[in-house]
Amino acid sequence: MKFNINEYLEKINCPGCGCSELKILRKSNYEKIKNYEDLLKIYKSSGDELLIDQLSQCKKCGLVFLNPRIKSKIIYKSYTENLDQEHISQDNQRYKTFYKSLTKIIERNNIKNYEKKKFLDVGCASGIFLKVLQTFKFHEEGYEPSKWMTEYGKKNYLVNINNGSIDNINIKKKYDFISFWDVLEHVTDLQKTLNKINLISKDNCILIINVPVIDSLACKILKNKWPFYLNVHLYYFTEKTLKDLFKKKNFYLQDKFPHYQYLNLDYLLFRASKYFSFFEYIHKIVKNNFLGKISIPYNVGQTTFIFKKNEI
Ligand SMILES: [Zn+2]
Structure with missing residues (x-):
């Protein structure tokens, strides 16, 4: 039987x-996918496959998202099976990034008496942010779909991780803080996720949403080479679309700032070489020596948004 990509696609209205009135921003290109194995392969890899799906924009609210997209069941299944050694290799740098970010959030928003407060991190990967929360004496809890990541984090970082998504959380649980670090753009059912956030958050809950922003200067300059155009990124938010989405759930924007992610130079060059072959040469020079381990902060449009529930 001949492989037909359409059998694996789903059409959605604006999430x-x-x-249902949509504008097409960019056409799909499924040329590289010749069979079902190819399809699984690009979703199983560490989320650095370039965008091949059609990019659409809602004519009413302006939200940009993939449509049609690969069936959400296939996408979610690939997350549960994710074995991401590359991601783990940057855990020291992630610790440093999160430590700085959390310090900034607490100081800028004048957050006091947070010790023992319940903090939920959704899509926590190996649990590095949970480790930072322990250092600050929060009561940490994480959910991660990948079985491998969950086990890795439990064993190596001794943090409180559950295997699963936000859907698996009991609605009797209520949190003071909830975070989504580079996760909201991946969730397959956006409305269901927003409803669940509403159900499990206390009054005055602080919600941290870190996402790449599509109307950022970096995105405008890099155009098609913007590294966050990925087939695993189902939504491309702006400050406006995020504010509109969360306002409906009584969350209001309190603060925002650019997110600087620290990465080792060799990892950064390896990633950059996928877009500009020139970086391949520099990568070869720094690889396997001390230069490769230099810690570099980078920002290409990632932004941290701080929302607060029920407070205007
Ligand atoms: Zn819309």
Whole structure:
């Protein structure tokens, strides 16, 4: 039987407002996918496969998202099977990044008496942010779909990780803080996720949403080479679309700032070489020596947004 990509695609209305009037921003290109194995392969890899799906924008609310997209069951299944050694290799750098970010959030938003407060991190990967939360004496809890990542984090970082998604959380649980670090753009059912956030958050809950922003200067300059155009990124938010989405759940924007992610130079060059072959040469020079281990902060449009529930 001949492989037909359409059998694996689903069409959706705007995940933000339900509207069906959409504008096509960029056409799909499924040439590289010749069979089902190819399809699984690009979703199983560490989320650095370039965008091949059609990019659409809602004519009513302006939300940008993939449509049609690969069936959400296939996408979610690939997350549960993710074995990401590359990601783990940067855990020291992630610790440093999260430590700085959390310090900044606490100081800028004048957050006090947070010890023992319940903090949920959704899509926590190996649990590095949970480790930082322990250092600050929060009561940490994480959910991660990948079985391998969950086990790795439990064993190596001794943090409180559950295997699963936000859907698996009992609605009797209520949190003071909830975070989504580079996760909201991956969730397959955006409305269901927003409803669940509403159900499991206390009054005055602080919600941290870190996402790549599509109207950022970096995105405008890099155009098609913007590294966050990925087939695993189902939504491309702006400050406006995020504010609109969360306002409906009584969360209001309190603060925002650019997110600087620290990475080792060799890892950064390896990633950059996928877009600009020139970086391949520099990567070869720094690989396997002390230069490769230099810690570099980078930002290409990632932004941290701080929302607060029920407070205007
Ligand atoms: Zn819409």
